[in-house]
Amino acid sequence: VPEIAEVEIVRRGLAALDGARVSRVEVLDHRLESLPVADVEGRLVVGATRHGKLLGLELDNGDILAFHLRMTGNLLLHADERARLRVHLERDGDSLCVSLVDPRRFGTVVLSAREHFAETSGPDLFDESLTGEVLQQRGGRSRRPIKAVLLDQQVVAGIGNYMADETLWEAKVSPLRPAHEIKLVEWRRLLKKARGVAERALERGGASFSDYRQTDGSLGGMQETFRVYGRAGLPCRRCKRLLEKTVVAGRGTTFCPTCQAESA
Numbered sequence: 001v002p003e004i005a006e007v008e009i010v011r012r013g014l015a016a017l018d019g020a021r022v023s024r025v026e027v028l029d030h031r032l033e034s035l036p037v038a039d040v041e042g043r044l045v046v047g048a049t050r051h052g053k054l055l056g057l058e059l060d061n062g063d064i065l066a067f068h069l070r071m072t073g074n075l076l077l078h079a080d081e082r083a084r085l086r087v088h089l090e091r092d093g094d095s096l097c098v099s100l101v102d103p104r105r106f107g108t109v110v111l112s113a114r115e116h117f118a119e120t121s122g123p124d125l126f127d128e129s130l131t132g133e134v135l136q137q138r139g140g141r142s143r144r145p146i147k148a149v150l151l152d153q154q155v156v157a158g159i160g161n162y163m164a165d166e167t168l169w170e171a172k173v174s175p176l177r178p179a180h181e182i183k184l185v186e187w188r189r190l191l192k193k194a195r196g197v198a199e200r201a202l203e204r205g206g207a208s209f210s211d212y213r214q215t216d217g218s219l220g221g222m223q224e225t226f227r228v229y230g231r232a233g234l235p236c237r238r239c240k241r242l243l244e245k246t247v248v249a250g251r252g253t254t255f256c257p258t259c260q261a262e263s264a
């Protein structure tokens, strides 16, 4: 499942489409039939943007063709025969194509005006105005477990399941602690660690433990560096105690009962 780093890597790949004109949009899945294809065809791509896990191709009239990859979506820079959607483009006589390949078909594609792109979302994890204080203001009144709050895209956009587990272990915070009990110094540490985990994932081309691929189809290597995610029953890399697994907010959650004690 792509999280902020994986989506950012795809965004960088989409920069290859800058200055290309959309010649044809092929909708190959009836679930995407509401896409107003005629409003996309003929438009020039002027950039690629991202907010949290939401991706967008910026068009020359100010609209954004927005993709949410969800569970298994990938955008690949070739005409792929498995695609749910293919966008064909032309630039300087060359033909280009971006394909949405998405085995479980939960991904969405919509055309939105720039001001409506990501409007229901909280600040992006890398937004410079996002500080520990802001994070506490947005999430710190909740009685939900801290992990559930970190996963809430309306609190902060971009964190998914592996990032939340890695961040909480790095910050030595139990995933089960109620968010309203988290102190400011811990919100600051969580933000810093979350950004660190995302940067590490970016350097490694993202995490390819499920369906995620880079836009050229290659795998990322972040999964080889996981400290806790997917390591339940194995020794903690800090204290050697065996990592435990539980469920928080309906998501499998791995943590160290010693390093991430429930009483802070």
Ligand SMILES: [Zn+2]
Residues within 6 Å of the ligand: 236, 237, 238, 239, 240, 241, 256, 257, 258, 259, 260
């Ligand atoms: Zn430990």
